Amino acid sequence: MLSSKEIIAKTQKYGTNNYQPKEVVIVKGEGAIAYDPEGREYFDMLSAYSALNFGHCHPELVATAKAQIETLTLTSRAFHNAILGDFCEALAKLTGKDKVLPMNSGAEAVETAIKTARRWGHMVKGIENGKQEIIVCRNNFHGRTVTIISMSTDENARIGYGPYTPGFKVIEYGNAEALEEAITPNTVAFLVEPIQGEAGIIVPPAGYLKKAREICTKHGILLIADEVQTGFARTGKLFACMHEDVEPDIYVLGKALGGGIMPVSAVAANADIMDVFTPGSHGSTFGGNPLAAAIGLKAMEILVRDNYAKMAEEKGAYFISKLKEIENPEIIDIRGKGLLIGVEFSVSAAPYVYKLIKGGVLAKETHERTIRFAPPVIITYGQMDAGLKIIKEALTKH
Numbered sequence: 001m002l003s004s005k006e007i008i009a010k011t012q013k014y015g016t017n018n019y020q021p022k023e024v025v026i027v028k029g030e031g032a033i034a035y036d037p038e039g040r041e042y043f044d045m046l047s048a049y050s051a052l053n054f055g056h057c058h059p060e061l062v063a064t065a066k067a068q069i070e071t072l073t074l075t076s077r078a079f080h081n082a083i084l085g086d087f088c089e090a091l092a093k094l095t096g097k098d099k100v101l102p103m104n105s106g107a108e109a110v111e112t113a114i115k116t117a118r119r120w121g122h123m124v125k126g127i128e129n130g131k132q133e134i135i136v137c138r139n140n141f142h143g144r145t146v147t148i149i150s151m152s153t154d155e156n157a158r159i160g161y162g163p164y165t166p167g168f169k170v171i172e173y174g175n176a177e178a179l180e181e182a183i184t185p186n187t188v189a190f191l192v193e194p195i196q197g198e199a200g201i202i203v204p205p206a207g208y209l210k211k212a213r214e215i216c217t218k219h220g221i222l223l224i225a226d227e228v229q230t231g232f233a234r235t236g237k238l239f240a241c242m243h244e245d246v247e248p249d250i251y252v253l254g255k256a257l258g259g260g261i262m263p264v265s266a267v268a269a270n271a272d273i274m275d276v277f278t279p280g281s282h283g284s285t286f287g288g289n290p291l292a293a294a295i296g297l298k299a300m301e302i303l304v305r306d307n308y309a310k311m312a313e314e315k316g317a318y319f320i321s322k323l324k325e326i327e328n329p330e331i332i333d334i335r336g337k338g339l340l341i342g343v344e345f346s347v348s349a350a351p352y353v354y355k356l357i358k359g360g361v362l363a364k365e366t367h368e369r370t371i372r373f374a375p376p377v378i379i380t381y382g383q384m385d386a387g388l389k390i391i392k393e394a395l396t397k398h
């Protein structure tokens with residue numbers, strides 16, 4: 001096998017420069033542990049941005065994937081397959097919704113939610129087509145398509161990609177009054193992350209989602225929760241909206257739904273909303289394919305059976321309590337819910353990340369000054385303690 005250095009050089013030579021990965025090559029993963037070509041072990045505390053809630057290569061998910069690969073992998077939606085119905089039923093029951101529309105990446109699910117809301121605005125609310133507006137929040141992260149970056153406030157994600165898609169209004173995150181003020185007769189939806197992940201694990205004030213729910217209901221607009229990163233137990237509840245007993249009109253889901261094996265995403269909502277779709281009005285060759293559906297179905301079974309929400313809640317509380325013991329005046333905040341945790345510094349976090357990785361903990365800064373800690377939900381207490389020892393050493397100001 002090539003060395004880490006050689007692998008990085010080849011990737012940089014032939015791969016496009018749209019990422020700047022940390023100088024670690026992962027060649028094998030098992031639960032919360034990742035291995036490099038030199039056989040070094042790391043505690044994975046990023047979990048592929050929460051896609052690895054089940055850890056690397058969960059044995060049951062791998063067995064399900066293997067069995068399905070040997071049976072049937074792809075039909076397209078030109079024909080039915082035997083598993084899609086089971087997958088949709090399981091996700092509908094998990095979200096408490098009537099209908100599910102499967103896609104692949106998180107961005108595609110967000111696009112699907114935008115299309116759903118716009119069509120609903122036109123067909124159900126009678127808004128003139130082309131006039132539909134969706135309200136979003138500053139510092140949002142919903143993906144990378146042209147329409148999605150059109151509603152982004154991150155210049156680095158936007159610059160040079162115009163013309164941008166119109167129809168979005170940006171308001172301050174965490175401010176329910178700003179939401180009410182931004183609503184017009186053409187508003188169809190409010191699209192929000194229950195916790196802003198990429199923005200730096202920004203937890204909104206308590207009661208924000210509840211107020212947003214009330215405002216959306218009062219004005220007859222859809223509340224769309226982008227739970228691509230927060231969903232499937234990451235924050236200590238099955239979905240982060242549940243922390244405030246809020247039921248969004250549309251769930252946008254992805255990442256962990258694919259069990260860390262396949263890109264699997266979906267939108268879930270009730271029939272009065274999803275019935276705006278008609279044959280041919282939306283779709284994807286790979287969305288709902290039998291392999292993805294089998295893995296997603298198994299992932300949901302494991303999630304509920306093993307009570308991942310409780311695991312994330314308890315382990316997250318333990319993790320945060322240990323992080324709070326670290327003495328460093330450059331740490332200005334430690335926040336999060338469940339196992340979605342941010343440590344914010346008053347200075348650039350990159351040198352601290354370097355020390356973490358050198359010590360054997362995989363983590364990455366987001367928005368320069370915040371390090372996200374989001375280990376797989378299945379991480380053991382022993383692994384957490386060993387990882388926390390490294391974290392303590394790396395983040396303490398000596």
Ligand SMILES: Cc1ncc(COP(=O)(O)O)c(C=O)c1O
Nearest residue numbers: 105106107141142143226228229
């Ligand atoms: C909240 C949220 N929405 C959407 C996405 C986009 O998902 P994907 O990268 O699978 O397109 C992400 C990815 O980080 C996300 O965090």
